[in-house]
Amino acid sequence: MEEFEGNKKFQDTVTTAKTLFWKHGIKRVTIEEICKEASVSKMTFYKFFKNKEALAEYLLINLLSEWHAQYRAIMKQKIPFASKINQVIALEQTAGENMEEEFFNDIFNNDYADLQKLINESTERYHAEIVEDMIEAQQRGEIRKNIKPEFLLYQLKDISEKVMDENLSKLYPSRQDLIMELTNYFFYGIL
Numbered sequence: 001m002e003e004f005e006g007n008k009k010f011q012d013t014v015t016t017a018k019t020l021f022w023k024h025g026i027k028r029v030t031i032e033e034i035c036k037e038a039s040v041s042k043m044t045f046y047k048f049f050k051n052k053e054a055l056a057e058y059l060l061i062n063l064l065s066e067w068h069a070q071y072r073a074i075m076k077q078k079i080p081f082a083s084k085i086n087q088v089i090a091l092e093q094t095a096g097e098n099m100e101e102e103f104f105n106d107i108f109n110n111d112y113a114d115l116q117k118l119i120n121e122s123t124e125r126y127h128a129e130i131v132e133d134m135i136e137a138q139q140r141g142e143i144r145k146n147i148k149p150e151f152l153l154y155q156l157k158d159i160s161e162k163v164m165d166e167n168l169s170k171l172y173p174s175r176q177d178l179i180m181e182l183t184n185y186f187f188y189g190i191l
Contacts, residue, residue, distance in 0.1 A: 010048050012038040017055050025102030026056050027111055056115055064122045067095050071126070075133050081142035085187050092183050093176075104175045108164050127156040159186055 004010035016038035020029045031052050035045050049055040074087045107115050131153045137143045159182045162168055163175065172178040 004048055009038070009040045009044055013040055013045060013048055014055070014059065017052070018059050019098075021056060021059065022099045022103055025100070025106040026052065026115075027106050028102065053112055053114065056112065057118060060115060060118055063095070064119075067091065068122075068126065071129075081137040081140070089180070089183055089187065093180055099176065101175055123160055127153060127160075130156065155186060159183070 013034060017029070017034045020034060020037065029052065031042060031045055034052070034055075035042050049058065070091055071088060074084050074091065077084060077087075106112060107119060131149050134143055134152055135149050138145060138147070138149075162182055163179055169175055169178055172181065
């Protein structure tokens with residue numbers, strides 16, 4: 001895909017698909033719709049991607065990479081850890097902007113196993129990295145010394161599972177609202 005990234009038709013295809021997927025989910029959007037909205041032929045689409053799942057994977061990889069780069073930039077700042085956490089929470093809020101429930105449902109309800117695997121693997125890596133950053137903050141005295149890093153990792157995994165809990169999701173207007181509630185709860189507790 002990298003060889004096409006400077007190509008206008010490639011960019012139009014990616015931008016259009018992102019808008020459509022975020023709004024309607026992956027399952028409901030057809031390649032024909034993407035091509036029509038992006039003003040590209042199906043032949044051009046298939047030159048870039050073997051199918052819409054490959055396009056969705058490309059979008060998710062970019063989204064996750066972007067989030068990770070922004071997270072690393074926050075963590076490199078010479079500011080108190082609590083301020084970094086506030087910025088990470090703000091980053092979480094913007095990460096899922098414009099993503100409707102159907103997009104989340106398509107991925108997390110096993111409709112696209114490869115995409116779910118991609119997200120799960122990325123989540124594992126990022127959780128481990130977040131715990132490392134917390135251990136460093138703990139060593140600097142910015143986080144309680146008596147909290148175990150394994151507990152933090154367990155809690156992060158628990159949050160990921162709670163995001164998928166249908167009964168819990170029903171309590172919030174959107175999955176993004178639930179994610180923010182869980183993120184705030186993890187970092188700030190009930191205070």
